[in-house]
Amino acid sequence: xxxxxxxxxxxxxxxxxxxxxxxxxxxxxxxxxxxxxxxxxxxxxxxxxxxxxxxxxxxxxxxxxxxxxxxxxxxxxxxxx
Amino acid sequence: xxxxxxxxxxxxxxxxxxxxxxxxxxxxxxxxxxxxxxxxxxxxxxxxxxxxxxxxxxxxxxxxxxxxxxxxxxxxxxxxxxxxxxxxxxxxxxxxxxxxxxxxxxxxxxxxxxxxxxxxxxxxxxxxxxxxxxxxxxxxxxxxxxxxxxxxxxxxxxxxxxxxxxxxxxxxxxxxxxxxxxxxxxxxxxxxxxxxxxxxxxxxxxxxxxxxxxxxxxxxxxxxxxxxxxxxxxxxxxxxxxxxxxxxxxxxxxxxxxxxxxxxxxxxxxxxxxxxxxxxxxxxxxxxxxxxxxxxxxxxxxxxxxxxxxxxxxxxxxxxxxxxxxxxxxxxxxxxxxxxxxxxxxxxxxxxxxxxxx
Numbered sequence: 001x002x003x004x005x006x007x008x009x010x011x012x013x014x015x016x017x018x019x020x021x022x023x024x025x026x027x028x029x030x031x032x033x034x035x036x037x038x039x040x041x042x043x044x045x046x047x048x049x050x051x052x053x054x055x056x057x058x059x060x061x062x063x064x065x066x067x068x069x070x071x072x073x074x075x076x077x078x079x080x081x
Numbered sequence: 082x083x084x085x086x087x088x089x090x091x092x093x094x095x096x097x098x099x100x101x102x103x104x105x106x107x108x109x110x111x112x113x114x115x116x117x118x119x120x121x122x123x124x125x126x127x128x129x130x131x132x133x134x135x136x137x138x139x140x141x142x143x144x145x146x147x148x149x150x151x152x153x154x155x156x157x158x159x160x161x162x163x164x165x166x167x168x169x170x171x172x173x174x175x176x177x178x179x180x181x182x183x184x185x186x187x188x189x190x191x192x193x194x195x196x197x198x199x200x201x202x203x204x205x206x207x208x209x210x211x212x213x214x215x216x217x218x219x220x221x222x223x224x225x226x227x228x229x230x231x232x233x234x235x236x237x238x239x240x241x242x243x244x245x246x247x248x249x250x251x252x253x254x255x256x257x258x259x260x261x262x263x264x265x266x267x268x269x270x271x272x273x274x275x276x277x278x279x280x281x282x283x284x285x286x287x288x289x290x291x292x293x294x295x296x297x298x299x300x301x302x303x304x305x306x307x308x309x310x311x312x313x314x315x316x317x318x319x320x321x322x323x324x325x326x327x328x329x330x331x332x333x334x335x336x337x338x339x340x341x342x343x344x345x346x347x348x349x350x351x352x353x354x355x356x357x358x359x360x361x362x363x364x365x366x367x368x369x370x371x372x373x374x375x376x377x378x379x380x381x382x383x384x385x386x387x388x389x390x391x392x393x394x395x396x397x398x399x400x401x402x403x404x405x406x407x408x409x410x411x412x413x414x415x416x417x418x419x420x421x422x423x424x425x426x427x428x429x430x431x432x433x434x435x436x437x438x439x
Contacts, residue, residue, distance in 0.1 A: 014234060014235075016227070016231060031195075031197055031224070031227065033227045033340070034223040034224060034226075034227050034334070034336060034337040034340055035334075035336070035337075036330075036334040036335070036336055036337070046272065046275065046328050048220050048221065048224065048272055049167075049194065049195045049196065049217075049220075049221055049224045050194055050195025050196070050197050050198065050224065051195065051197070051223070051224040051227065053220065053223070053224075053272065053275050053276065053334060053337060054275045054328050054329075054334060056327055056328065057327075060326045060327045063326050063327075069089070
């Protein structure tokens with residue numbers, strides 16, 4: 001889900017940080033106190049039970065895609081843009 | 082599916098066929114979301130005949146014993162209690178009835194999306210005691226722990242958790258120690274691994290000489306995981322590989338694990354089908370005992386036999402297929418479930434029923 005706004009700080013122990021996220025036109029608010037890396041607006045996060053559990057790094061996504069392509073015997077030229 | 086994705090799938094299927102070379106291989110997935118994705122995408126029908134996929138204990142609702150379901154129902158019927166739960170718990174049969182029927186008998190039960198929603202219900206109902214049913218694996222435990230921490234810091238007196246979390250690695254150790262379990266590789270759970278890290282499966286890979294691949298939930302992710310497992314088997318390797326790097330690191334989510342450790346400590350837990358497994362559950366630490374529904378209400382689990390004829394215990398271990406259960410699709414259907422594997426959206430029987438596999 002894409003982060004569109006962030007409120008609060010991950011180290012604030014009294015008021016947990018919250019993000020507004022959006023996916024396929026649906027907007028919701030999620031907690032950020034257990035996420036591995038505090039996201040920034042525009043980042044993507046994996047959400048479970050109303051809490052972000054992982055902030056995706058673009059580099060890791062690229063590595064995953066490259067590995068998948070290598071396994072499938074595909075080249076970058078075939079990738080949709 | 083786009084032409085690009087089709088090309089990828091065909092490439093992976095071809096590699097799987099090359100790796101297996103006609104040798105029978107059996108892989109187990111231990112995550113309910115993988116189970117559903119495999120059925121929904123029809124992967125089983127695309128694989129070479131020699132590759133067999135079985136489902137393991139990956140559905141948290143399905144591995145919760147009947148005695149614990151009874152405890153939850155008992156709590157829900159207490160006066161002044163609001164029970165907050167994830168929706169798939171509602172129709173899981175207890176020894177006499179389920180939470181949904183308890184609601185019909187007057188229990189106040191609210192379905193929530195997040196433990197944080199349960200906390201909000203407590204804040205809005207100061208004259209009631211709100212009990213959240215803490216069901217789930219390592220993926221759910223940190224969100225429950227964070228909610229307990231918040232309730233503790235805010236000195237909320239009417240919020241509690243009924244802890245029934247399960248930990249995957251100790252269960253895999255017990256499962257794979259069973260001499261009747263015969264498999265060649267593990268499709269390791271995606272989001273459990275986001276929390277515990279891919280390295281958590283190293284002891285399993287070493288002890289049982291078991292190829293392990295952590296993978297994601299898209300059909301291509303799963304095909305990639307199967308391909309990597311088949312290649313490991315063909316090369317005689319048994320290591321942990323991570324095919325889901327966009328969501329899983331080698332070390333996992335340290336912040337989430339620290340929050341779990343702050344609130345919970347490992348405890349023995351009973352699993353349907355697997356029995357009591359040392360250190361496979363989570364107990365709320367004494368510091369937070371006022372938030373522990375088990376302590377607060379003094380409830381104890383009774384030993385309750387499985388429903389007569391129900392094969393869920395064997396299905397959870399991958400030792401029986403739903404179609405071998407005499408009640409499957411006759412006495413036991415999604416409308417009238419006898420066992421938990423037919424109730425949960427992630428249950429193996431529900432998947433077989435929905436997608437018409439036999």
